[in-house]
Amino acid sequence: MLVTAVPLAGAAVFRVLAARVGEIAGPGFAVHELRVRLDAPAQGGEVDIGRLRIGAREWRALTLRCGRLRIDAGGLACNAARMEQGGRRLPFEADVDLALGAGPVRIALRLPDGGRIEAGTEADGRLRARLHRLTPAAAADLLEPWLGDLAAGLRGFKATGVLDAELDYRPADAGATTASLRGRLAGGGFGRADGLLAAEGVGADFTLEARSTGAVWSWSAQLDWDAGAAYIHPLLVEAGPRLRARGRFDGRRIELERAELALDGLAAASARGVIDTAAGTPDALSIELAGADLARIGPRWLAPLLAPASAQRLRFEGRADARVELRAGRLETLAVELHGAGFGLAPPLGGGSARGDDGKEVVPVEVLALGPVDGRVRWSSRGPGAAALQVGGGRWEKLALGAFALDAALEPAGLRLAGARIPLLDGTLVLQDLALGWSAAGWEGSGGVVLEPVSMPLLSEALGLPLMAGVMSAALPGLQFGPGELVLDGTLAVSVFGGWLQASGLRVREPFGVASHLTAEIEARHIDLAQLTETFSFGSITGHIDADVRGLELSNWRPAAFDARIASIAGDERRRISQRAVENISALGGGGALAAVQRSVLRLFETFGYRELGLRCRLANGVCEMGGLDAEPDGGVRADGGFTIVRGGGIPALDVIGYNRRVDWNELVARLQRVVAEDVSPTID
Structure with missing residues (x-):
């Protein structure tokens, strides 16, 4: 260390004391090119740091302008300091107590909004830090000189809330290094300009425990989310989930040995896998769900994913078990077992409601309903799968459907159904060579439909029409459908009133939507007046x-x-x-x-x-x-x-x-x- 002094004129009192230290190092940190200038009468001074290393991160050209500066043989203390990097003032005041050699280090940062960050090291290398009421805005200001665009991006989310946390790091002791982090987020929230990501009033407790005997860390973590809600398009997630997880980390990959999630509507949920930290995606991830109550998880988790535009109209019941496997961030396999499951589609919102004789509102009949459904679905992105379902019945508008079976061959991007016979009143609806495929635009496909004769008296009664004699049948071999559209290439024929009626060129857009549109050509012949x-x-x-x-x-x-x-x-x-x-x-x-x-x-x-x-x-x-x-x-x-x-x-x-x-x-x-x-x-x- 080099020390120089400048005396006051005409007196033997030092006015300025300057010192320079090449390096101060301790467990997990190092200070290089340290220069200190002490203004003795004012009790202030400046500390310049050429390079500061903490862990693997390094910062350059730091300056502390100390309101009070003390320097002696044991080290230096800089209090009420303003901190600058490259001439730019950082938004906090700092107290720094730095011992020379292997002595302790104490740092305290006071933020403009009242938050505080306190950290210190001991002679044995132990590091302890505490965050007190740290806000996202203060964190972004604090980190901007080092994170640059990332910190600016954090501001774009308009994050709110306060964070309290404690970190305790102990270097290798008896061959093991340990670290623990405990904290709580209160009043957390964020919002993105496009509205696809948002949260409000989020409160959660979290802990992380880690232990290392070499290059690999073993860890365990837990998260208890107890307040607020978040919208992650298209899902609205409310407080309540609790997560427990454990695994290993080697610096490149996170190995998730087991994670367990407690979620309303699920008897059990677990996951295991490997996550590439550089790519931010799972190399491999397996998720198992057991005892899912579809009436509870269906509206919240399934409906927004399956049919976002009609999510509020979907109804679920029964139970399900599922297993999902992802590789390189993509869905690889899906296995689902259904137990007494039921699915329904309610009428469009705002479509009006009827009232009974007592004046009370009558809940509209579902547009489409299926159930109970039992069976299995096995799908794979690598090859063929299968679905075997037994459907106890159903309803389309007021038309009752009998029990039927569905056996389909599943493909990576679609399915094929060779045939199915669905009882409809006293007739049968026959599906032939049905093929469905998924594209970026949505579901599309083709097939054929045959309606074996249905008596018009039963049909007219079911539809609330005047009683009509005769039968209805149909042969539609060229059914085509795409996102929001159904085209029937064929003829719908009805034998009624002693003659016949047929419809051709049928095309339906948004058949279950609020803006349905149908076009057709109709002719009737030899109708008995x-x-x-x-x-x-x-x-x-x-x-x-x-x-x-x-x-x-x-x-x-x-x-x-x-x-x-x-x-x-x-x-x-x-x-x-x-x-x-x-x-x-x-x-x-x-x-x-x-x-x-x-x-x-x-x-x-x-x-x-x-x-x-x-x-x-x-x-x-x-x-x-x-x-x-x-x-x-x-x-x-x-x-x-x-x-x-x-x-x-x-x-x-x-x-x-x-x-x-x-x-x-x-x-x-x-x-x-x-x-x-x-x-x-x-x-x-």
Whole structure:
């Protein structure tokens, strides 16, 4: 050590004392190029440190401007010091007590927000440190000179909270080095600008114990999270989890010998594996879950991952066990066992609710439900897997499904289902060659669907429709679906009212969403009007009709656009129409549809003969443009501007004429509902 002194003029008193020390070293730290300047009268001074090493980290060009500086043969003490690095002032005051040789070192940092950091070493190399009410903002300011962009990134998270912790490090004693860390985080929180990561009010206790007899550390840790919540997109995680873990660390990899997690809804959860600290990803990780209560963990953990857009509508029940294996940060295998599991999809939020006779709100029936489900699923990224499930039943809207089995071959990016038969009322829904695949856009696939005949009386009752005779069947060999869209390449056929109806070109977007949209082409042939009008209490009409609905569009399952035509067909021997049917058709066609002389005839006869009938509605923008037998909506051949709906035949001759060519669609539907609901004989004036 080199010491120089500068005396005061005319007196034997030293004003400035300067000292330089090449190196001071102790357990875990070293000071190089130490220069001290003591201003004796002011009791202050400066300490310059060329290089400071603590552990493996090194800092350069540090300066302490001491409010009080003491230096003697044993060392130096610098109190109430401002600290600078490279001319930049650091945001704290420091007290430093540094002994020369192997003596103790004491450092205390006082932060602007009231936090404190205290650390010290003993002659035997023991290091103890304490953090008292350290805030994230103070930590970022403290670390910015050394962490640079990382510290700035911490500020970007707008972290809050206070940390209290104690560290105790003991160097090799009887061949073992030990370290312990204990602390608590209170009022913790953070938020990212995009809203995908956030936390508030987080409180947790933590401990870490480590022991080393060489280059490898054995460690154990625990974390008790008892307050607050965090959102890690798409999961909302609330306080309650408790973690216990133990393992080994060699400086490059963390070997997780066993970790146990206590979580609400899980009987047991454990993990083991190896984590590459440089990459920050697991080289290998195995996770086991036992006795998972799906009703409790499903809404919180499964729904946001499986269907984020519909998470609040998913319902779960039953139990499950699972095993997950990851390698190099990627999912490698997944094994799941289901025990009495149930899954449901509730109606879209905001879709309204019904009320019972007592005025209480009735919980809407689930759109889709399956269960109980028992079986196993085995998937691997390296090769084929399998799924074997027994489903006790289910429901789609109000359609009940019977028990069925699903046996699928699983592939790394999808599955194949050779076939499945699902009972539907008194028929069967048959799935054929179903293939599903996962891409970045979501699930997509293809297959075929056959609906073996289902009786219309059962189907109409299940759907809450008027009782209809006949059967429904379908053959859809070219089903295609992708994210939010279902395309049916084939024909849906219904045998009903003595004729048949078929739909083709079916395409559905967001079938279970709040903005569902369907398009299709529909044609009906040889429909028996006697059966149709009897079913819907419309009056009585005999004869047969054909119907075509082109460009059908349903928005949220309500008609938005179509071009529909109805026309009687030739060949019927008897065509009759009742008083009530005449009045109801007149109501649909608008006021004044019957001439006064014809109204007088209605008083005398129950039924009338007719030669032909026809009606057209072209719906667009909520308005139905009406037409009949002899007129298009954009023009007509009648001098009075009307259009003929029914052309009379026989004696007496009776025509039904419509005059209102533009009818509000909602009003037209309301008229039709009133006509069907009233079910009374008309009053003829």
